[in-house]
Structures are given as structure tokens and as C-alpha cells.
Amino acid sequence: MSTKQENIDVSVWRGDPHSGNYENFKVPAHESQTILDVVSWIQQNQDATLSYRYACRVGMCGSCAMMVNGIPRWTCRTHVKKVLKGKKLEVAPLRNLPVIKDLVTDMDTFFDKWISAEGLHHPSKTRLDPIEEIEPKSLGRVEINAGIECINCSICYAACDTVTNNSDYLGPAALQRAWTVYNDVKDADKQTVLNAVSGDGGCLNCHSQGSCSVHCPNDLNPMNAIAGLKRATATSFFNRKG
Amino acid sequence: MNIRLYMLQRITALIMAPLTLGHIAVMIYAVQDGLSASEILGRTQGSNMWLLFYGTFVVAVSIHAAIGVRVIVSETFKFVGFTLDAFAWFVCVAMLFMGGRAVLAVTLL
Known part of the structure; x- marks a missing residue:
């Protein structure tokens, strides 16, 4: 046969x-x-x-x-x-x-931008302090859950037309990472995150075309995270002026 | 796009939104009632209210559009630094001049 x-x-x-x-x-x-x-x-x-x-x-x-x-x-x-x-x-x-x-x-640029976006933990406690309890249903934790499963595949970065047209743009993955850090109650330096994501290559360049969210293989929504960063940045702008 | 330009563009959008609705409402009103050009000018010329209404609109549009065009030019033609800023200022000033001239033409006696 x-x-x-x-x-x-x-x-x-x-x-x-x-x-x-x-x-x-x-x-x-x-x-x-x-x-x-x-x-x-x-x-x-x-x-x-x-x-x-x-x-x-x-x-x-x-x-x-x-x-x-x-x-x-x-x-x-x-x-x-x-x-x-x-x-x-x-x-x-x-x-x-x-x-x-x-x-x-060469994915160096992609990962370097995670650092530029301050997608890093800024500790608020020492190892001697007790572990802070996080309420799973708290607003911040829910926001973090929505973005935490990123596997760093760079698919969103490849799908983004803004990255194509503006090489300084941090890109969806790095900004989504920054959004999870910003929402972490254990993070001690949220203003540093906002400063990092509101510069010339930051979240304000996003045109909300949504290719990142369409093509993310893990069904994450970086566009939503970027919208959150834009809101936080705008609020911070008025607070600092006031 | 930095935070200052972003906020300026959003705030001017907030100003433009009600003014645009007001403009459309006035257009519909004028068409419905069949007002002639001279009748419209009769209402607008010498009116500080219309001068303020359309003057504010022109200022908001000039700032808003210049920032928007700045982004497009930056991404499409890779303008940077002084060239980019000079282009944006040129767009802003050109729109202010043309819009301001039109507003003065219909509101000054």
C-alpha cells in the first residue's frame, strides 16, 4: 500500500x-x-x-x-x-x-529596551522584612496577571508598525512589562518607571493600532497595558504640575 | 513624542471637541434656515463671541495638527531634532496665520 x-x-x-x-x-x-x-x-x-x-x-x-x-x-x-x-x-x-x-x-535591542523601560523590580523591603501579602483580586494584581505570562518571543515587537517607523520606540513587550512593575505594590519606584516610559521612545508614541494584541501568541493585550501607562503618565503630569 | 507635546495635543483635542460640535450645529442651523452669506456675515461681523469661538478653535487646531503632523513626518521621513521642530513650528504658524486671517475676515467689522 x-x-x-x-x-x-x-x-x-x-x-x-x-x-x-x-x-x-x-x-x-x-x-x-x-x-x-x-x-x-x-x-x-x-x-x-x-x-x-x-x-x-x-x-x-x-x-x-x-x-x-x-x-x-x-x-x-x-x-x-x-x-x-x-x-x-x-x-x-x-x-x-x-x-x-x-x-x-539579534534580540539585544529587544531586551535592552526592557531595561530602558525600567521593567525591573525596585525593592521596597529588605530580606529581613516579612513578605508582603498581596490580595489576588486587588486591582493592581489583576492588571499584573493580564500581562505576566509574556514569554519574550518578540512577536509583538515584530508586529508593531510604530517600531518599524521609530527605532527608538520601546515596543509593546517592554512597555507591558513596565506596566506590570508599575502595578506591583511591592515596587518602590513607580515614578522612575513613569519617567522611563514617557520619554521620546515611550508609550506616548503608540498609535493603538493593536497589532501587538492581535498577534500575541499567549493572547495578552499589550495595547491595553500601554493605554494604562498613558493614563498613569497623564495623571502624573498633572500631579507634578500641581 | 514627549509628555509635554502629548498633553498639549490631548488638551487641544478636548477644546476642539465641543467647538466642532458647536460649529456643526451652527452649520445645520444656517442651512435649515436658508441664511445667505450676507446674513451670516451680518451676525458674525463685530461679534466678539464668534471671534472668541473661532479664534479659540483656530489656536487649538494649529497646535493639535502641528503636533500630529510632527509625528507623521518624524515616522515617515525620519526628520529629527531641529529640522523636525522647525517643521512643526512652520505648520503651526502657517495654520495660525491662515485660520486667524479667515476668522478676522468674518468677525471684524
Whole structure:
């Protein structure tokens, strides 16, 4: 018993920081197959020099994000059948980040902006103080819960047109992180967070187009977090003036 | 976009919103009653109330639009620093001049 093997036409971006182009591969189609499976098959069977990045394969580490048919996706959890366009796939490195090689991007800028946005904990107590009790249903904690499951995949950053047009813009992930820190009652320096997110590259540049929230693989809503930062920034502006 | 420009743009939007509604209401009123241009000018010329109404509108629009265009020009043409600020000021002053001229034309006797 034999059935004819169906193939997928896969166009993969190959290159370095200076130049590159798409290279075509034929990959056997399978019933349950992810984009990461396709890329791995090419690397293992057709061209061992293909560079790409992945780690957990289960949607937790945020390493394997790529542009798939023009849309940023987590490739380990994206089924081929859901995104195939006429048996064709186009896989490219994430948008808005410099390419290192092939499908691997340099994510330094992305993570540096988390620090620039003061997405850091500013301690209010020492290790000798008792642990502060947080009411799970408190407003601040509910806001934090909505943004805390970010896996740092950079899909929102790649989806954001404001990042494309303004390289100083901190981006949705960093700002969402800052919003969770701002809402943390254990954080001692909220004004520093607001100062960091209200500068030239800050939350005020967001046009609320919502691509971040549409494409976030974990269904988070960075646009909502950015709106919260805008409100907090505006309130702080009047308070400081008063 | 820094906090000062952002707040200035939002505050001018707040000023423009009721003035725009007022302007539309007046337009509908004027059309419904079939007022002629000379009848409209008869009501607006010499009126400090209309001078204040449309004068405030022109000032708010000039500031609001200049900040908005500044963002578009910055993102589209990558203008920065002095060039960007000079362009925004030019838009603001040009709109103030043109709008102010129109307001004075219909409100001064």
C-alpha cells in the first residue's frame, strides 16, 4: 500500500546582516506538522547550514518566533495547515530586528529596551522584612496577571508598525512589562518607571493600532497595558504640575 | 513624542471637541434656515463671541495638527531634532496665520 507523498513548497530567507534572498525547498507534508517541524526538516535533510533558533518546542521559551507568510508567529505551536497558502509557505526572520544569519535575529535591542523601560523590580523591603501579602483580586494584581505570562518571543515587537517607523520606540513587550512593575505594590519606584516610559521612545508614541494584541501568541493585550501607562503618565503630569 | 507635546495635543483635542460640535450645529442651523452669506456675515461681523469661538478653535487646531503632523513626518521621513521642530513650528504658524486671517475676515467689522 502506498500513497503519493504530498510536498509543501517552502521559501526560506537565507542571508546575513548585509544581504540575502529566499531559497526554495520541497518538504514532505504530514498530518500534524508545525512550522518548526518544517524548518527542522530542511535543516536536517536538505541544508545543514540553515540557521534558526528554538529551545522548548512547547510554546514556553519564546525562542522560535519567525515571520510565516508575512505574519509573526511562534513556529513550534503553529500548525502548517492553519497558515498554508496554496501549499506554499514563506518563512523569514522576525521583522524589526537585525538579522544575524538566515532565520536568527539579534534580540539585544529587544531586551535592552526592557531595561530602558525600567521593567525591573525596585525593592521596597529588605530580606529581613516579612513578605508582603498581596490580595489576588486587588486591582493592581489583576492588571499584573493580564500581562505576566509574556514569554519574550518578540512577536509583538515584530508586529508593531510604530517600531518599524521609530527605532527608538520601546515596543509593546517592554512597555507591558513596565506596566506590570508599575502595578506591583511591592515596587518602590513607580515614578522612575513613569519617567522611563514617557520619554521620546515611550508609550506616548503608540498609535493603538493593536497589532501587538492581535498577534500575541499567549493572547495578552499589550495595547491595553500601554493605554494604562498613558493614563498613569497623564495623571502624573498633572500631579507634578500641581 | 514627549509628555509635554502629548498633553498639549490631548488638551487641544478636548477644546476642539465641543467647538466642532458647536460649529456643526451652527452649520445645520444656517442651512435649515436658508441664511445667505450676507446674513451670516451680518451676525458674525463685530461679534466678539464668534471671534472668541473661532479664534479659540483656530489656536487649538494649529497646535493639535502641528503636533500630529510632527509625528507623521518624524515616522515617515525620519526628520529629527531641529529640522523636525522647525517643521512643526512652520505648520503651526502657517495654520495660525491662515485660520486667524479667515476668522478676522468674518468677525471684524
